[in-house]
Amino acid sequence: MAQYWLFKSEPDVFSIHDLQQAKGKRTSWEGIRNYQARNFLRDTAQVGDGVLFYHSNADPLAIVGTATIVKPGYPDHFAWEPDHKYFDPASTPDNPVWFMVDIRLTNIFSQPVTRESLQSEADCSQMLLLKKGSRLSIQPVTETEWRAVHRIAGIPPL
DNA sequence: GCCAACGTTGGC
């Protein structure tokens, strides 16, 4: 059964428009350096899972579209490159610490689903995203929340 | 730019 996720990204670093312009509208999701998020990517995320693409540290703060997981968890090889910003000497090819997935753009919402609109949506009241101090950049989302976001966006859920 | 909430680090 498909699961649903929310991925945070700072649009100044990588926006949904960057994803749209990427080859095959597809990208690897490297640089996750939090163990809880790592575990989701390594152990739980499956090909075909839905991803809500959220712009953090942005104006507006919003879910701006959706993507699909097209490659399940595999070692984040950027951690092995000494000159890379995601280098981590604790991770080696023999014993990788960090993992990533690949995603492909599904669609860009014509109307972004703002954080403000999520805050006034009863079905989204439990979203981790809306909890104060929540910094987890890979979050599980319930089917109810997935549907509610699509309802606000005015498009049918996949 | 501020700062609360976290996660990590490292001395003990």
Added chain:
DNA sequence: GCCAACGTTGGC
């Protein structure tokens, strides 16, 4: 194994 110090995230 505790916990203070520190660095980061990210909304406001």
